Amino acid sequence: EAQVTQNPRYLITVTGKKLTVTCSQNMNHEYMSWYRQDPGLGLRQIYYSMNVEVTDKGDVPEGYKVSRKEKRNFPLILESPSPNQTSLYFCASSEDLTDGYEQYFGPGTRLTVT
Amino acid sequence: AQSVTQPDIHITVSEGASLELRCNYSYGATPYLFWYVQSPGQGLQLLLKYFSGDTLVQGIKGFEAEFKRSQSSFNLRKPSVHWSDAAEYFCAVYSWGKLQFGAGTQVVVTP
Numbered sequence: 194e195a196q197v198t199q200n201p202r203y204l205i206t207v208t209g210k211k212l213t214v215t216c217s218q219n220m221n222h223e224y225m226s227w228y229r230q231d232p233g234l235g236l237r238q239i240y241y242s243m244n245v246e247v248t249d250k251g252d253v254p255e256g257y258k259v260s261r262k263e264k265r266n267f268p269l270i271l272e273s274p275s276p277n278q279t280s281l282y283f284c285a286s287s288e289d290l291t292d293g294y295e296q297y298f299g300p301g302t303r304l305t306v307t
Numbered sequence: 308a309q310s311v312t313q314p315d316i317h318i319t320v321s322e323g324a325s326l327e328l329r330c331n332y333s334y335g336a337t338p339y340l341f342w343y344v345q346s347p348g349q350g351l352q353l354l355l356k357y358f359s360g361d362t363l364v365q366g367i368k369g370f371e372a373e374f375k376r377s378q379s380s381f382n383l384r385k386p387s388v389h390w391s392d393a394a395e396y397f398c399a400v401y402s403w404g405k406l407q408f409g410a411g412t413q414v415v416v417t418p
Contacts, residue, residue, distance in 0.1 A: 197350075226406070233316070235397055235408040236351075243404060251405060283350060296406065298350035 195220045197299035199284050205305045206274055214269045214302050216284030224287040225267040226251070226296070227259065229280040236283065242267055274306045309334040311400050313409035320388050321417050328383040328412050330398030339401035340381045342372055345411075346394045354396075357381065368392070390416050 197218045206212055218225065226241040228251075238251030242261040256278055258270040267286075271278060284299040310333045320326050332338055339358040343351040355366025362374040372383045381398060393416040398409040 228408075233410055235313075235410040236399075237408070238405050241404055249404060252407075285351075295353045295356070296351075298352075300350050 195297070197284055197286050197297050199282075199299040199302050201302060202300060203303050205307065207307055208275055209273050212271050212274060212304075214271075214282060214284075214304070216267045216269065216299060217265050218267075218284075218286040218297070219265065220286060220288070220297065221264065222286035222288050222297075223264070224289060224296075225261065226285045226287075227257070227267070227269050228283045228285065229253065229278075230283060230301075231280050239269070239282075274304075276306045278304065279306050280304060309338070309400055309402050309407050311398050311407050311409040313396075313398055313412050315412045316410070317413045317415070319415045319417060322390055323387050326383075326385045326388045326392070326414065328396050328398075328414070330381045330383065330409060331379055332381065332398075332400045333379065334400055334402060336402075337376070340372075340374060341399040341401070341406070342366065342370070342381070342383050343397045343399060343408075344368075344394050345397065351397065354383070388414075388416055390418075392416055 200215045227239040228236040230236045237253045240259040242248045282302045285296040287296040288294040312331045341356045342354040345351050354370045355364045357364045357374045395411045395413050397411045
């Protein structure tokens with residue numbers, strides 16, 4: 194089954210404790226992206242990757258890191274989480290967004306930073 | 308910079324009635340436009356998209372949207388809503404590797 198998986202689905206952590214949210218897709222997609230969703234703000238892009246070893250900042254990259262060492266995986270790293278990073282996070286992938294291909298979204302990771 | 312505005316934060320509609328969700332965008336060229344739906348506790352699912360051709364686009368679940376360049380709009384419509392259409396709907400515009408989302412419209416369907 195074609196899908197985007199994220200782990201963990203729920204995470205409660207404390208300020209400053211490094212964490213990684215994994216994202217994996219099995220569709221051989223070139224493009225992958227991370228978003229955060231906050232009430233009243235919709236989804237805002239954190240980082241995106243056009244291909245392996247190619248990443249770029251989205252609209253809200255501060256406090257986040259990503260890497261794209263292999264095509265299928267695109268982990269999101271919070272080196273020192275803060276309470277304002279409490280949010281719902283979505284990973285997405287697409288064959289080629291430049292041609293208007295559909296983005297497939299993962300189920301989301303709800304992160305709480307206390 | 309591009310932007311997407313969904314003027315209605317919340318819409319309540321009766322089952323069987325028609326639904327129209329508004330989306331306005333700000334973008335210099337012809338944009339790639341999308342509508343996504345998010346059911347409670349779920350990820351986002353693509354309803355339809357537009358990037359060229361016929362300005363009336365048909366999507367899944369009986370939805371359609373019309374691109375109007377003169378009004379910078381891409382409104383989503385459904386002639387007769389079902390209770391299962393209760394969800395949050397997001398309009399989005401693509402440009403230069405980024406997908407910019409509107410703030411969303413929450414749709415409540417009453418019996």
